[in-house]
Amino acid sequence: MSKTWDAIIIGGGAAGLFCAGVAGQLGKRVLVLDHASVLGEKIRISGGGRCNFTNLHSSPANFLSLNSHFIKSALARYPSSEFIKLVNAHGINYHEKHQGQLFCDDSAMQIIEMLMTECKKGGVKIRFPVTVESIAQDASEWLIHTSDGVEKTKAVVMATGGLPVPAIGASAYSLDIAKQFGLSVVDPRPALVPLSFTAETFGNLNDLAGLSVPVRIAAGSKGHRYGACRFNEDLLLTHKGLSGPGVLQASSYWVEGEPIHIDWLGAIERPGGFNCDVLFNNDENRLKSAETILASVLPQRLAKAFAEQKNLMGRKWAEVSKKDRQALKELITNWSVKPAGTLGWKKAEVMLGGVDTKELDSQTMMARNYPGLFFIGECVDVTGHLGGHNFQWAWASGFACAQALNSFS
Incomplete structure (x- = not known):
């Protein structure tokens, strides 16, 4: 068993990788675990392969949640303009397609590569494919049992996304973990779907x-x-x-x-x-x-x-x-x-429902009754309109979580 990590992030998609990069660059010792053999597949196939990575006009009005106020804090602290600055810093060319929707000129792979570069800057360790078999709390630490052994961490971040596109490995694992610890879950259903x-x-x-x-x-x-x-x-x-x-x-x-x-x-x-x-x-x-x-x-x-x-x-x-x-x-x-x-999960772009926001702190994404347990991205009951808003939620919730990890002890 290795020494204790500051944070283990379960899920190497948009929210997970972004959160890891920010937390790593804040000096945290971060491990990302993912069961897929290729990371970022949902990013790669998004926007027709060019990734509609955010929206110029993203605001709380562009999101669905049982608690419409929950979204406000994270979006205010990390608006789309901040992610655009990061994209510009990496020299990624992009264009506005329709109503503020921003797409890569070249390829969605540029966003994946940018996230991986940010993780590398923060010294983030990424392991895949690896299966997380169980998550348990042990006093002030968390034990993550995986197919490669057991890891200890001060905090665990659930970022496994939702159920759309099962062909690329989508799962309800974050929801299963929420239920394991008694957190309520808003029943999921396909959204942005024909x-x-x-x-x-x-x-x-x-x-x-x-x-x-x-x-x-x-x-x-x-x-x-x-x-x-x-x-x-x-x-x-x-x-x-x-x-x-x-x-x-x-x-x-x-x-x-x-x-x-x-x-x-x-x-x-x-x-x-x-x-x-x-x-x-x-x-x-x-x-x-x-x-x-x-x-x-x-x-x-x-x-x-x-x-x-x-x-x-x-x-x-x-x-x-x-x-x-x-x-x-x-x-x-x-x-x-x-x-x-x-047309179901195979054709849905996102998941509606997820971990009930009343269970989470809107400023940190941490479970109110379980210090050190965080949920970010699509697995939370926050669903954006079409047009880059769901990616913006991934960045904003990931950023809020990373800032919280920096002060979490």
Whole structure:
């Protein structure tokens, strides 16, 4: 058995490696353990291989948690601007893609290499692949039983992430440890995930697959676990259901058995603004067919599908009653549909739920009733919107934990 470490971090992903690098450079003796044969796989595959490593506008409003105040301290102490400084210091070129989302110009591997370099600067020891078999508290120390032997540490940091993408080794180990020590866990479920539909609900998916449309989409309600949302984003129709940024965002708020609401015209931008009433009540459209009018603001295939659904194909607008026009408008601007479910952990980008924040100190990430036991990153009940916010939570929670480790004795 080696001499006691200042901290052992379980999990060599974004939060774990970043926390280790910061703590190591503060003079702490840190060991990182991971069961994977390759570290940082979730970073590597993120953002289409270019890693959406943060968001310029990341704030508490971009996160879901049963305790919305929990996020504030960590984000304030380590905002996205601080991580951007680190990226710049490593000479990594990046670009803003959409609404503050920052991506590497070259490769996500640059972020992994940066984290490894920071760990090296701090003298961090990293061991992988190694299996953690058990974690136990022994007086003021912690015993970590691994496939390579037993290690002693003053503090243990759980940073094993969540359940998405099981193919790269995702697990619920952090949640298992939380439960072992009696900490409450908010039931996890897939988030930022495509939604599926039955053939009866949305029978013409095959005809529409591949279409991307800007929409306004809403899900959830004030009375639900994480409240309600409304996003103006692109929606992608697929063979299995709905995907794209708008649907991924809404999936985090969607409640099983309830509908989502889509305004197919809500996100349309037109010079001088877009007036939906003018579209449906314009006398200049009298001799045009219903599908032609809809195709002026929607993709042709989608316009045809809506016209068919209301039995208006081939009918001149002058022949469509006011009642039918109103029904068509309601269908397009407030389309309510119940998803059958999500595409599950294999397609989810993040996990919703996790270690209940009421069990943790928001300034240190340490369990209130177990000094020396910390939880950071995705395993905590903090889930960001799409667009780099989840990585920012990894950096912010990891930084808060590292600062706490520096003063922990």
